[in-house]
Amino acid sequence: MLEKNYNPKDFEEKIYEKWETSGAFQPDMRSDKDAFSIVIPPPNVTGVLHMGHALDDTLQDILIRYNRMLGKKVLWQPGTDHAGIATQMVVERNLAKEGLTRHDLGREEFVKRVWKWKEQSGGTICRQLRRLGASCDWSRERFTMDEGLSHAVRKIFVSLYKDGLIYKAKKLVNWDPALETAVSDLEVVQKETVGKMYYYKYPLENNPNEFIHIATTRPETMFGDTAVAVSKDNKKLAHLIGQNCIIPIINRVIPIIADDHADPEKGTGAVKITPAHDFNDFEVGKRHNLPMINILNADATLNENTPYAGMTTQEARIKTLETLEQLGLIDKIEDHPMVIPYGDRSGVVIEPYMTDQWFVDAPKLAVEARRAVTDGEMEFVPATYEKTYFEWMNNIQPWCISRQLWWGHQMPIWYGPDDTIFCEENEELAQKEADKHYGKHVELRRETDVLDTWFSSGLWAFSTFGWPEQTQYLKTFYPTSVLVTGFDIIFFWVARMMMMSMYMMKRVPFKKCYIHGLVRDEQGRKMSKSKGNTVDPMETIEKYGADALRFFMAASETQGRDINLSDSRIQGYRNFATKLWNAARFCEMNECYSVKNFDINSAKLAINKWIIAKAKEATEAVTDNLNNYRFSEAANAIYQFTWGTFCDWYIELTKPVFYGENATEIEETRAVAAWVLDRILIVLHPFMPFITAELWNNLTARNIDIIKANWPLTEKINNADKYEIDWAVDFISAIRSLRSAMNLPAAAKLTAYVKSSNEDLALISKQQKMICTLARLETVESLANKEITQDMAQTASHEAVIYIPLKGVIDFDAERARLNKELETLNKNLDGYARKLGNESFVAKAPAAVVAEERRRQTEAMENKARVEEALARIANF
């Protein structure tokens, strides 16, 4: 017996546990069916589930469960990411509480600490994914720093290095002074701020009373200046080119050079060039062979190349300005809107900084990655995201992959005594190569840098399957079927996976890439911890159940658009689950599952043929929409069928049967009701796995788990017939409408007389009992020779005109108002039809079927109009 109330907490976790322990999420590797696979976007190992995951993983689980029910060999590969910077930061913060830094511990000890932290607080997110119902094959869970995945990292690194696609270079990079590491372009966020523009002047070398005026937002960098640039087209300043000027305070002489980087329209037209601390200046410096003077320490304090060693840039800026002021060199200071780069993790200002770093030749790798999308080997859904992808790929810069961190994959690079580089998969091999190279045994020094986190996640689509081993899983599931992820990591991850996979595997990592939007708060604002507007999915699940949250995500997901979280909608889907629960209880109470071996094609009752037809349509709609990644349409199709068709109509239609005495009819209706409910459970299962499983298990004994139930597509249904009940539904609705408009008490039993074709009358007489029950009529019969009287309210459904005597209680004003409104609508429509059909071009050019349909509507509306006018005339004097 089902509980009276739907209580997801009673069963959701239990059901999941049973699935997991029974291996229900594992693919049958002996099956010869098609494979379907997804690799999960690996969450940070120490992270917690947020609404973005809830969306992302719900969509994946829907696809996974759907394909599993289609009978495919399905694998959802789970795992987590070591998240280099993020994780190291957390552990360092914890250390700071003990008053320690990582340097106090030393590298080895620190890394041990991180592993310990991972053991302690890792795994939370995987437990939460289980709570959401994600049917991942946890027996295959991977971590980007597992031995196997680390091996893959080293192997591909060596390969890229030997192919000349990884190189070391001394370049300006984005430097995070808090973390003291380089970061990639993508890890820098630009923020609008109002800063100051400082105008001041440098004296000329051979005439200290003359000056060249410059403008800068960062005066403290002047100690790194190695030139001042002026455009040769700058008529006012060009004469200074070739002269030298003097950097005040330090009195260093630098040349005034000609370079088009100096825009005559901007600032003063003359730009100080600081090649070691500005990306543009760096290029200028290279063009003119300028010295590059580094003025910063790794923590962004000024170094001994400046007079203000040890000061922060802010302190140095103030000091510099004070000194310039004393020297009388400042022209003016203005407010200046500008953008300043911040580290997306550390939140501090990023400094362009000159260091030795390692780079991946992304522009070369991008060629194949781009081609694969151009040639349709990988398709974005929605397709418009390929523009974003191409835009970035076409302007791609070398990818800085080295990080001066301790947590991550240490680069497989060893240096010989003279800094010769040996890049091998392990130390032994490197040693062997080195010994060969030097002709004797030498001591090697390993590169201390680790790799950008995204380097290892770039391999995720094949490293998780055991690559470089040619495993059965790799052969079966690579390339994966689809990647589901947010647009915010197209560059970080999708693009990198494409590049790495095309390089190493020569095949795309996934055939499709489904991109979804962001989950925002109720007001459409981005959710963030600092704003305090985040909603914890676990709390939502606690409140409404995982199924309600999942269904909300699916029903809201319309190809790539952001989703505004809505408590009332989630609650609505919990109500939907309750509705289904109660419908199941109705079936249980009426012993629907007691009938065995009923052939669905032998159903004879009109209501049963009707619901079978509707169920078939709904299934096809869900299937079609899922095949095209239209999640909201798929969810809505099953929602509308379950609630609007099955509960609102079919269950009501079965009541006259169940409460009647015809055993054959009861038997048939029981069987069909059970059959339809089963279809609902199956088709709804990918969206709401828990309630569907709970009902599936409790309604009757089953020989198969719902997770592996066959998707009901292939069923042969050949006795579907919608006409009769569709007609009756409209007929009943018309009477209900009239009752409501005439303010008739719900309990009042009425008589209805109908004027219509013999077919309609036959249908009514056949469905007499059902119509009377649902429309609350005493009886419904043919108008025949009965006289139409003034106390009859009149309405119509299709061509049937319905008369209901109101025995003196008719409210003539209400009836007139109702009829007039109907008339108004009819007139409006008739105008439209007349206009269209009066248009010769329409009649000549539109398809015949469209024209015929238009004519039919016109005729019908004209008949209805005559009917309504007649009724109005009849009561005109009251």
Added chain:
RNA sequence: GGAGAAUUAGCUCAGCCGGUUAGAGCGCUCGCCUCACACGCGAGAGGUCAGCAGUUCGAGUCUGCUAUUCUCCACCA
């Protein structure tokens, strides 16, 4: 500066290949505790599909322009 997207009911949004009277949920109004369900049932109100022009027999849907909003990328003189 470069690129992309959006504008439909009070609110949040669907609307696929152009073809009925443009849909849903929430909210609102009226009537109902009808033996599955008040987390419910029945019936309603509510829209110049941002504006203008164009293509077409026919435009919410296709094209162009305008207005407004948003997102991404680039940008420290």
